[in-house]
Amino acid sequence: MSKVIGDVILDVQNISLRFGGVKALTDISFNVKEHEIRSIIGPNGAGKSSMLNCINGVYTPSEGSITFRGQQFDHMNSRQVAEMGIARTFQNLALFKGMSVIDNIMSGRNLKIKSNIFMQALRLGPAQREEEAHREKVEHIIDFLEIQAFRKTPVGQLPYGLQKRVDLGRALAMEPQVLLLDEPMAGMNLEEKQDMSRFILDVNDEFGTTIVLIEHDMGVVMDISDRVVVLDYGKKIGDGSPDEVRNNEDVIRAYLGTSH
């Protein structure tokens, strides 16, 4: 069944980002449509992670604004962004190393937990039931990502590929509308990449989550993306469907390379 791509859900307008004298992003504008898989590609240092950090509230852009579902924001704080329904994974894995897989993914449910500290201390009926209900949701995610055997293991002890899945799981636990994935396949072998691609496609398919993806593997990007944005030295040099971008002269020169 083919998916239906909706209207623009996230709109990035004229974003510039400066660190002291260094311009990380210069006047970037693009949009993301609901239910699509949008990739951001470009050479190292192009500003891709910085772009996600701006959307996510980790960095505050020096200029420009971001509109999500029609509401415009100039300064987004990470927590507000999370509450709005945007979740994210990190390039360097920002997992809670001291906690188990279940606890890490459960921490993604925190936004939805309503019981207050006193009820949690006494573990009365409603608090206990709420904990169980969220546990059930988390178990669905664990099943989906096929990491059942490692539930109770502290994530610090897991191999890298599995840690990446837990990172994804934690983001999924937030039941986000938009999922920002920062190089989810970095450091993976072919098999692991296939698994991760499958997970991403399944998330997009089953839950309708809009995905914004930073990735270096061109094969993956061209395969699964609906549209692609290309950045180079903090500027946008390409924007369109995978085919359009693949044939864009500027992109080829800067990033893809020509074959002689």
Add this chain to the structure above:
Amino acid sequence: MAFFLETLFGGLMAGMLYSLVALGFVLIYKASGVFNFAQGAMVLVAALCMARMAEWIPLWTGIDNKVTANILAFAVSVAFMFLLAWVIERLVLRHLVNQEGVTLLMATLGITYFIDGFGQTLFGSDIYKIDVGMPKDPIFVLDGLFEGGVLVNQEDVIAAVIAAVLVACLSLFFQKTGTGRALRAVADDHQAAQSIGIPLNRIWVIVWCVAGITALVAGIIWGSKLGVQFSLTTVALRALPVIILGGLTSVPGAIIGGLIIGVGEKLSEVYLGPLVGGGIEIWFAYVLALVFLLFRPQGLFGEKIIDRV
């Protein structure tokens, strides 16, 4: 007015003593990113060593000349502090290289307790005197401007001069020598420094040795003025607010911070104290540091603290 000036001078001198201790903290932090809570204990064990050696060396070697005895005692103490530095680096720091700040802080807390017990076992736990020939009589200055003059302690003035010389030497060391450069590289980024061939372990031993000497100088000055006794609270803990004010990475900051704290404590005790029941010296420095933490955590001269994602 004369009284105010006396209080001011007294505060400046007390502040100078704090600065000397704070200097050791800053040095180690600058060079290794380790916050050495044990610096105060090091000051005291250095002073103890000096005091007892000055006593024992004449007994062991029959040397009567005070100056020679003191010089020998100083040499032995320097050697002792180097040994201590080396042992700490080998046994503790080397194993905690990749741990976060809090772990290192707690480890130095453990080192403090250990040095506390060990120092006293080795050197004894009474109050000892250090006599390095500092003039003890106070003098009166500025008696042209003020009736009777302003009372100033000669010892304090000499201490201030010594501290200034020490700071100058250290600044030169850091800025002009190759080792100093290496130290600054290590402070900035351990792994990067290692990758260009800087021998991390040796650098750390050097740093702790330098800090040890600073501790010894501070200990001798303190001990000469107040007598040497183990009291953890007084020394190390007083120096912490100094570093917060001055900035953890700044040598001039340690000096200025110390002076501000010293003066602030004395003035507040004399002028504010009677209003609230006295004894506010014990918390004045800390509450001042607390205010800085809320509004300018990097202190007056420190580098801004950046949290990387």
Add this chain to the structure above:
Amino acid sequence: MFYRENGQFKTSYQADQQIFPIAQDRWAILAIIAFAAIGVPFLVDEYLFRAILIPFLILSLAALGVNILVGYCGQISLGSGAFMAVGAYMAYNTYIRIDGMPLILALLSGGFFATLVGIFFGIPSLRVKGLYLAVATLAAQFFCDWAFLRISWFTNNNASGSVSVSNLNVLGWTIDTPLQKYWFCLGFLVVFGLLAKNLVRSAIGREWMAIRDMDVAAAVIGIRPMYAKLSAFAVSSFIVGVAGALWGFVHLGSWEPAAFSIDRSFQLLFMVIIGGMGSIMGSFFGAAFIVVLPIFLNQFLPALGGMFGVEISTAAVSHTEYMIFGALIVWFLIVEPHGLAKLWSIGKQKLRLWPFPH
């Protein structure tokens, strides 16, 4: 062969999430509590109650509080002594100044005031961490040292800052003999232990641990760092405050500010480090260790010295104590940062396999 999970299948999340999922653990804990309540009184004399058991129970409670802040939430605190002092002095004031104030309520009110102070001095944690936060907590410590000495209201206008309480009773039952004091403290410890365990395995506990492990990432998944940190300070100070009130009321009877000095703060921190940061069990292990070690050394070292004909003074014993504490802190931080609790759980793992090697 005794300690196996064979056949213990969980069919509900509730069963999987309980505090002691392994049946043998559940029985063991019940047995320990029963033994503590009923068996111990037959075996120990007054001295052991006064010198070891009651301090152990109260300091375990305090260590529990400190562990929540330092071990679970990762916020270093060198001011726990001050929070104990607030608990003790404020409990004293509510007890003395309000007629007919029940004892337990007075103790809890001490905890409540400690919470307020804890939240206040926890505010710097929103801006700084590590050493800087340690300095802020030291400010709390020194300020409280001064306040309880010099502000006469706290001590009912007693010049030396010392206060005392007597005639403790709960609903008519007096708390006078060591045994009664023991049961009273045991009750508090069991209740607070349960509440603390519930907290750390719920959402708030996960928030605390998230802040500890990576506070920047915590914000990104929707955790409010301010709420998490301040709630850790609040809960921790409450427990430490109640422990302080118990220490003053039940253990000491009469006290002055020096009972809650910076040495107490360090002592609690050491209990948490040695016992195991981020572990409820660890708080008990750490407290037991730190309470028993000085007494052990006091008996053992002079005896050892006697064997070699060397006289060991009390000062020497105290210095040795310091050396051993310092060395142990360093040792644990290097070798097993999760303390005795981790060693215990490794032991249990081996027990699960016993008598097989793997």
